[in-house]
Amino acid sequence: MSSSTPIVTIGNAIVDIIARADDKFILDQGMQKSAMNLIDAERASSLYDAIGPATEISGGSAANTAVGIVACGGKAGFIGKISEDMLGRIFSHDIRAAGVVFTPVYAEDNQTASSTILVTPDSERTMNTHLGASITLGPYDMDEALIAGAEWVYLEGYLFDAPRGPDCYARVAEIAGANGTKVAVSLSDAWCVERHHAALSAFLADHTDLVFGNEDEILTLFPGSFDDAVRQISTMVEEAAITQGAGGSLAVRGVDKARVEADSDVRVVDTTGAGDLYAGGYLYARQKGHDLETAARIATIAASEVISHIGARPQEDLTKLTARFDR
Amino acid sequence: MSSSTPIVTIGNAIVDIIARADDKFILDQGMQKSAMNLIDAERASSLYDAIGPATEISGGSAANTAVGIVACGGKAGFIGKISEDMLGRIFSHDIRAAGVVFTPVYAEDNQTASSTILVTPDSERTMNTHLGASITLGPYDMDEALIAGAEWVYLEGYLFDAPRGPDCYARVAEIAGANGTKVAVSLSDAWCVERHHAALSAFLADHTDLVFGNEDEILTLFPGSFDDAVRQISTMVEEAAITQGAGGSLAVRGVDKARVEADSDVRVVDTTGAGDLYAGGYLYARQKGHDLETAARIATIAASEVISHIGARPQEDLTKLTARFDR
Numbered sequence: 300m301s302s303s304t305p306i307v308t309i310g311n312a313i314v315d316i317i318a319r320a321d322d323k324f325i326l327d328q329g330m331q332k333s334a335m336n337l338i339d340a341e342r343a344s345s346l347y348d349a350i351g352p353a354t355e356i357s358g359g360s361a362a363n364t365a366v367g368i369v370a371c372g373g374k375a376g377f378i379g380k381i382s383e384d385m386l387g388r389i390f391s392h393d394i395r396a397a398g399v400v401f402t403p404v405y406a407e408d409n410q411t412a413s414s415t416i417l418v419t420p421d422s423e424r425t426m427n428t429h430l431g432a433s434i435t436l437g438p439y440d441m442d443e444a445l446i447a448g449a450e451w452v453y454l455e456g457y458l459f460d461a462p463r464g465p466d467c468y469a470r471v472a473e474i475a476g477a478n479g480t481k482v483a484v485s486l487s488d489a490w491c492v493e494r495h496h497a498a499l500s501a502f503l504a505d506h507t508d509l510v511f512g513n514e515d516e517i518l519t520l521f522p523g524s525f526d527d528a529v530r531q532i533s534t535m536v537e538e539a540a541i542t543q544g545a546g547g548s549l550a551v552r553g554v555d556k557a558r559v560e561a562d563s564d565v566r567v568v569d570t571t572g573a574g575d576l577y578a579g580g581y582l583y584a585r586q587k588g589h590d591l592e593t594a595a596r597i598a599t600i601a602a603s604e605v606i607s608h609i610g611a612r613p614q615e616d617l618t619k620l621t622a623r624f625d626r
Numbered sequence: 627m628s629s630s631t632p633i634v635t636i637g638n639a640i641v642d643i644i645a646r647a648d649d650k651f652i653l654d655q656g657m658q659k660s661a662m663n664l665i666d667a668e669r670a671s672s673l674y675d676a677i678g679p680a681t682e683i684s685g686g687s688a689a690n691t692a693v694g695i696v697a698c699g700g701k702a703g704f705i706g707k708i709s710e711d712m713l714g715r716i717f718s719h720d721i722r723a724a725g726v727v728f729t730p731v732y733a734e735d736n737q738t739a740s741s742t743i744l745v746t747p748d749s750e751r752t753m754n755t756h757l758g759a760s761i762t763l764g765p766y767d768m769d770e771a772l773i774a775g776a777e778w779v780y781l782e783g784y785l786f787d788a789p790r791g792p793d794c795y796a797r798v799a800e801i802a803g804a805n806g807t808k809v810a811v812s813l814s815d816a817w818c819v820e821r822h823h824a825a826l827s828a829f830l831a832d833h834t835d836l837v838f839g840n841e842d843e844i845l846t847l848f849p850g851s852f853d854d855a856v857r858q859i860s861t862m863v864e865e866a867a868i869t870q871g872a873g874g875s876l877a878v879r880g881v882d883k884a885r886v887e888a889d890s891d892v893r894v895v896d897t898t899g900a901g902d903l904y905a906g907g908y909l910y911a912r913q914k915g916h917d918l919e920t921a922a923r924i925a926t927i928a929a930s931e932v933i934s935h936i937g938a939r940p941q942e943d944l945t946k947l948t949a950r951f952d953r
Contacts (some may be wrong), residue, residue: 319941352720352939355682393679559822612679
């Protein structure tokens with residue numbers, strides 16, 4: 300099957316506001332370290348006043364994944380909602396300039412989502428997301444033609460935090476089911492899994508072909524041992540790709556398994572986007588027909604590039620870095 | 627003499643929009659490479675559509691210098707004009723969060739200045755500046771109490787590009803002269819020196835204690851040999867600090883001379899802000915009472931840090947890097 304946009308990702312359209320901070324600041328501000336904390340507009344404003352000098356750079360989990368797919372040499376589209384403000388213009392510019400198919404859907408009376416990301420000296424990122432316009436994403440925003448024409452549709456778990464996020468998931472399942480589009484889901488964040496445990500589990504069991512998650516996330520889904528959680532998730536979903544930070548990653552599909560080491564040479568500067576780019580590289584490779592191990596290798600290279608600098612989008616042409624595996 | 631804000635810098639308040647580009651793009655767009663090109667709002671908008679994914683980060687030459695002074699452990703204030711828009715909020719946040727004294731002066735009916743900076747593979751930056759709100763800076767914006775209370779006031783040459791820039795210079799000379807505040811001027815850019823040759827020369831001769839410039843800039847001021855230009859500028863102004871890129875720098879004050887090598891270990895990523903941070907380190911050190919050589923060494927360290935990453939503001943605590951010279 301050939302389609303002009305073989306992979307479509309759906310998620311919150313966010314511009315990141317990235318600043319350095321120490322652990323004491325994270326603690327004093329009552330943030331959950333290394334997690335995605337949801338905040339309202341007022342808190343976003345007071346937090347901005349409290350942080351140090353910042354850099355503004357487009358982000359958003361599924362949006363980063365779409366950019367990663369294109370950076371690997373693939374084609375991808377993105378569905379998300381912005382506002383007609385400065386941050387919306389930045390978001391729209393950056394994702395389109397990166398080569399992703401994106402037709403802006405504008406929310407009224409709301410500002411474009413932003414995430415104040417604090418990078419601590421250990422290179423961990425703590426996110427404080429004001430969902431703004433992106434929270435208004437609803438089932439009618441799910442572009443039927445784009446999803447129906449794709450081989451894969453990818454949803455971020457964070458979408459469940461929007462009031463109509465569950466409706467978006469349901470609508471995507473409907474379109475995908477009717478058109479043979481395969482469904483991938485990212486677990487996004489352990490706290491997000493905890494917030495939406497039942498709904499996420501049901502969607503994984505009923506409508507998902509491929510799931511992405513890190514160790515914390517799958518252990519929140521299936522508390523117990525790691526091996527046991529892997530067994531359970533690979534029974535629930537046809538294919539799973541699980542990242543373990545410096546411990547590398549594991550791809551599982553039935554009896555087929557591939558374990559790939561992390562790149563120990565990379566100088567970690569900012570872990571923002573690591574999981575998003577892993578998913579981007581993996582989806583790109585699987586859509587192209589590569590096996591699990593090759594997909595995990597390409598995914599690891601994409602993730603390694605993004606953690607070597609500030610910001611969650613690749614700065615280098617990933618095709619040069621992945622060429623030895625992507626033949 | 628002791629003052630709470632011993633150094634005040636004055637210049638265009640700009641947010642940088644930084645993207646990577648190749649030399650062909652610079653050529654096709656008709657830009658003067660490695661220079662500051664002035665563009666209008668319409669051109670800024672069409673250029674934004676043409677460039678790749680970007681990062682937004684506060685800049686502005688004299689503003690970067692003020693941040694550099696504080697990063698070295700000093701105290702500085704900044705005078706510049708923004709608009710009450712998103713970029714204005716970013717600019718104001720970043721400079722204040724960096725510890726610089728800044729009381730925003732807002733322009734009406736104009737957007738905050740931005741500079742679309744294209745970084746080519748050779749790490750050179752080509753700037754495309756839309757002066758917007760910053761162009762409305764006028765003599766009444768020159769904060770008399772702040773300048774009168776300072777030991778040094780620092781003006782960027784770029785200010786001459788604003789219609790009332792020459793009036794700002796004249797007003798600063800008046801305040802500084804009446805209060806014993808010493809005056810430093812940066813030549814900013816060779817093309818800027820060419821545009822305002824007569825006015826800049828007169829100000830240097832009549833009102834300037836310390837001038838900063840690179841080789842191109844002083845050779846535009848005094849065409850001929852480098853040695854001859856150095857002789858002429860050090861006759862015109864009491865003290866001069868001249869940068870020569872990888873060739874290091876030279877500080878001259880009468881018969882007193884100091885030559886300092888560039889740091890050959892630094893991996894150059896983006897040269898934006900090199901001159902601004904050199905000036906920041908130098909002014910900080912001279913105000914503190916250091917000699918020319920120590921000032922040039924501290925200035926070199928500040929410049930080296932800023933060219934090792936994207937963006938024109940320091941990302942590290944410069945006091946740690948300069949500690950061996952700054953006793």
